[in-house]
Amino acid sequence: MDFGNILINAFGEMISPTTAAYALAALGLAVHFGYSGLLNFGQAGFMAVGAYGYAIATLSFDAPLPVAVLVAVVASVIFAIILGIPTLRLRADYLAIVTIAAAEIVRYIVTTNGLTDVTGSANGLAAFEGGFFGLNPFPQGTYNIGPLGMNERDLWIRVVAWSVVTIACLLVWLLMRSPWGRVLKGIREDENAVRSLGKNVYAYKMQALIIGGVLGSIAGIIFTLPRGAVQPANYATELTFFLYTCLLLGGMATVLGPVVGAMIFWVVLSLTQGILYGLIEIGAITFLTNSQAGQLRYILVGVALMLLMIFRPQGVLGNKKELAFA
Amino acid sequence: MSTPARIRRSLLLVLGLLTLVLLGAPAAQASQPSSIPAVHQTQTAATIQASEFDNRIGGVLRGADGPIADVTVTAKGNGFEGEATSGPNGAWSIGVPEQGTYEVEIDEETLPEGVALAEGQENPRQVTFANTSSATTLFLFGEGIVSQQASFLDTLAERALAGFSFGLLLALSAVGLSLIFGTTGLTNFAHGEMVTIGAVLAFAFSAAGLPITVAIVLAVIGGGLLGYVQDAGLWKPLRRRGTGLVPMMIVSIGLALALRYTIQFFFGGATQQLPGSQSEIIDLGSVSISRNNLTSLIVSLVIILLVAFLLLRTRIGKATRAVADNPALAAASGIDVDRVIRIVWVIGGMLAALGGILWAYYRPGVSYNMGQQILLLIFAGVTLGGLGTVFGALVGSIIVGLFVEISTIWLEADLKYVGALLILILVLLFRPQGILGRRERIG
Numbered sequence: 001m002d003f004g005n006i007l008i009n010a011f012g013e014m015i016s017p018t019t020a021a022y023a024l025a026a027l028g029l030a031v032h033f034g035y036s037g038l039l040n041f042g043q044a045g046f047m048a049v050g051a052y053g054y055a056i057a058t059l060s061f062d063a064p065l066p067v068a069v070l071v072a073v074v075a076s077v078i079f080a081i082i083l084g085i086p087t088l089r090l091r092a093d094y095l096a097i098v099t100i101a102a103a104e105i106v107r108y109i110v111t112t113n114g115l116t117d118v119t120g121s122a123n124g125l126a127a128f129e130g131g132f133f134g135l136n137p138f139p140q141g142t143y144n145i146g147p148l149g150m151n152e153r154d155l156w157i158r159v160v161a162w163s164v165v166t167i168a169c170l171l172v173w174l175l176m177r178s179p180w181g182r183v184l185k186g187i188r189e190d191e192n193a194v195r196s197l198g199k200n201v202y203a204y205k206m207q208a209l210i211i212g213g214v215l216g217s218i219a220g221i222i223f224t225l226p227r228g229a230v231q232p233a234n235y236a237t238e239l240t241f242f243l244y245t246c247l248l249l250g251g252m253a254t255v256l257g258p259v260v261g262a263m264i265f266w267v268v269l270s271l272t273q274g275i276l277y278g279l280i281e282i283g284a285i286t287f288l289t290n291s292q293a294g295q296l297r298y299i300l301v302g303v304a305l306m307l308l309m310i311f312r313p314q315g316v317l318g319n320k321k322e323l324a325f326a
Numbered sequence: 327m328s329t330p331a332r333i334r335r336s337l338l339l340v341l342g343l344l345t346l347v348l349l350g351a352p353a354a355q356a357s358q359p360s361s362i363p364a365v366h367q368t369q370t371a372a373t374i375q376a377s378e379f380d381n382r383i384g385g386v387l388r389g390a391d392g393p394i395a396d397v398t399v400t401a402k403g404n405g406f407e408g409e410a411t412s413g414p415n416g417a418w419s420i421g422v423p424e425q426g427t428y429e430v431e432i433d434e435e436t437l438p439e440g441v442a443l444a445e446g447q448e449n450p451r452q453v454t455f456a457n458t459s460s461a462t463t464l465f466l467f468g469e470g471i472v473s474q475q476a477s478f479l480d481t482l483a484e485r486a487l488a489g490f491s492f493g494l495l496l497a498l499s500a501v502g503l504s505l506i507f508g509t510t511g512l513t514n515f516a517h518g519e520m521v522t523i524g525a526v527l528a529f530a531f532s533a534a535g536l537p538i539t540v541a542i543v544l545a546v547i548g549g550g551l552l553g554y555v556q557d558a559g560l561w562k563p564l565r566r567r568g569t570g571l572v573p574m575m576i577v578s579i580g581l582a583l584a585l586r587y588t589i590q591f592f593f594g595g596a597t598q599q600l601p602g603s604q605s606e607i608i609d610l611g612s613v614s615i616s617r618n619n620l621t622s623l624i625v626s627l628v629i630i631l632l633v634a635f636l637l638l639r640t641r642i643g644k645a646t647r648a649v650a651d652n653p654a655l656a657a658a659s660g661i662d663v664d665r666v667i668r669i670v671w672v673i674g675g676m677l678a679a680l681g682g683i684l685w686a687y688y689r690p691g692v693s694y695n696m697g698q699q700i701l702l703l704i705f706a707g708v709t710l711g712g713l714g715t716v717f718g719a720l721v722g723s724i725i726v727g728l729f730v731e732i733s734t735i736w737l738e739a740d741l742k743y744v745g746a747l748l749i750l751i752l753v754l755l756f757r758p759q760g761i762l763g764r765r766e767r768i769g
Binding site: 306 | 513560564567569571572573575576577579580581582583584585586587588590591595698702705706709713738740741743744747748750751752754755758
């Protein structure tokens with residue numbers, strides 16, 4: 001078993017574009033759940049809207065990159081508004097059920113055979129990333145980040161993804177220390193108190209839903225670009241639950257919490273996979289197959305989510321006073 | 327508490343739905359043309375008249391159930407016309423005088439009932455010889471599309487019956503979920519895995535050699551046990567700690583993930599079949615339903631009536647309703663709230679397990695994520711009826727079941743769950759407390 005390799009893989013996972021996408025989407029959830037108390041279980045839906053908005057705009061309408069990103073963002077704003085109108089007046093558990101249902105509706109619609117021409121149904125869409133990699137300023141070659149070697153495409157997507165995450169963190173941080181952010185936290189703590197100050201609670205919640213949703217849709221684009229493909233199976237409800245695990249790991253009402261949470265999530269997944277596969281390879285574990293080892297990791301995710309919620313709901317970075325629930 | 331009046335009202339609604347469905351069936355029977363062509367089992371030996379010519383066009387007709395015999399195929403072209411009938415092995419062959427292009431046509435009138443050409447299969451089609459003495463063309467078959475012959479009312483009645491059966495099996499799981507929500511306030515996302523457990527256990531017991539009825543009974547008991555263990559090991563301690571409802575909901579998501587992948591760990595990712603998952607179609611007049619679906623309908627109806635009886639007529643049922651209404655008041659009047667909740671978890675687990683077994687026959691198939699697939703429909707049923715109301719869950723589930731099946735008349739089959747989820751959202755827009763819910767529950 002090669003520990004050096006396992007550690008390098010874990011480090012690679014920490015800075016991978018998928019981790020960046022998880023961090024960004026979890027940051028959106030922090031805006032929803034951590035700061036506003038909105039229990040959005042449909043973040044996978046926002047990511048799907050973003051990814052499909054970008055891919056369809058590129059493939060069906062030949063839109064250039066900025067237009068395609070704009071289409072994705074506008075689509076997620078519309079999705080947030082449609083979702084928000086019926087649900088933002090409801091109690092948390094109703095909101096959870098409706099948002100999860102809406103995300104599944106999105107997934108069913110992009111999977112249906114009737115729309116194969118537009119969405120590619122179950123196979124999804126591919127070959128839409130050309131415009132993005134066409135902008136790559138790095139010349140061809142091998143680049144090293146620490147012990148990790150990669151080509152110019154890998155470097156470009158990582159640079160862009162983590163820059164976007166940085167900018168988003170900065171924006172959310174500025175927003176949350178503004179008067180607007182204080183009202184939002186006030187809504188989380190006591191909706192009626194804020195209402196009695198003459199604030200339009202509904203409008204604030206809607207704005208929060210839109211901002212978090214836009215972050216989710218951009219995360220959806222970042223998630224698909226390195227794969228060069230978007231497939232409906234990637235946007236099932238598990239994705240949202242994994243994002244919640246990241247969010248709760250880091251701390252739900254913090255800016256850096258989701259980022260740290262996403263990194264821990266993927267590093268732990270990568271380490272357990274490396275170690276389990278290594279043990280199977282050298283014959284130390286004989287009662288597991290490789291695919292069972294994969295499932296064991298997700299059992300751990302579920303158990304970790306339960307234990308976190310029970311014993312340390314504020315996460316690694318959070319403050320217990322700032323929980324969306326008492 | 328106006329419970330008796332409300333319950334009476336809800337029972338009326340359920341009965342109304344029942345009569346609607348049951349009346350719908352005979353009404354649709356009247357317009358039945360009843361033209362079931364006798365399937366010729368007699369082997370009218372394949373007319374092979376190929377001996378006259380050296381060149382021949384041929385093929386084999388095979389459907390999903392094996393070779394298709396006694397189907398007439400004609401070939402026309404180059405001033406020649408020939409005909410052949412497929413033999414018992416599905417083979418047909420037409421001798422033609424010269425190589426060239428012929429128009430080959432299968433006489434769809436002669437296809438047996440329930441068999442039709444697959445979509446996109448050209449008929450008639452051009453067959454051209456490629457410098458050999460024989461040319462082969464294959465016709466692919468799919469399930470016959472019944473709706474083309476059946477009248478709209480027939481289709482509607484048939485879909486409604488299937489939907490009613492589906493709705494009742496949803497209701498089994500939904501009633502448990504709703505009882506748990508009513509007594510503890512928990513929105514249990516792990517309920518889908520409790521559904522899966524039922525089917526997986528039934529499969530495991532029957533694979534171990536037990537007869538399927540015994541396996542089912544054991545699986546249902548196993549489901550109850552899972553409910554008991556969950557409550558004793560997890561939810562009761564959490565209630566003691568005073569954990570809020572939202573954290574408990576997230577804990578249930580963690581539990582759902584852990585259970586789902588644990589099931590996959592032992593069961594694998596493949597879909598398995600319970601014994602007897604293929605059943606014949608029973609004709610009830612013009613409406614036909616598979617025997618399994620009919621059994622499922624009857625079983626769930628009986629069990630639900632039993633649960634209703636328990637809730638309305640027994641001491642423990644009354645105590646359950648009291649706890650659902652106001653736990654503090656119930657505790658103050660001497661009801662052992664923890665005991666009631668424990669019983670609710672056990673019954674909820676058993677109902678979910680039974681629902682899972684019926685769902686395995688309905689789909690058909692057992693897989694590690696089957697519960698997750700209907701979890702949202704169960705939620706839709708519960709929310710539609712009103713969270714926390716047992717009869718609401720029943721009414722809501724039946725509506726969801728009917729809607730899912732009836733919507734397939736217009737919607738593509740892969741979109742059938744979308745309709746149910748959409749009405750969930752619409753109902754919340756206009757009547758957030760659900761059909762039978764109370765205002766105070768929406769917050």
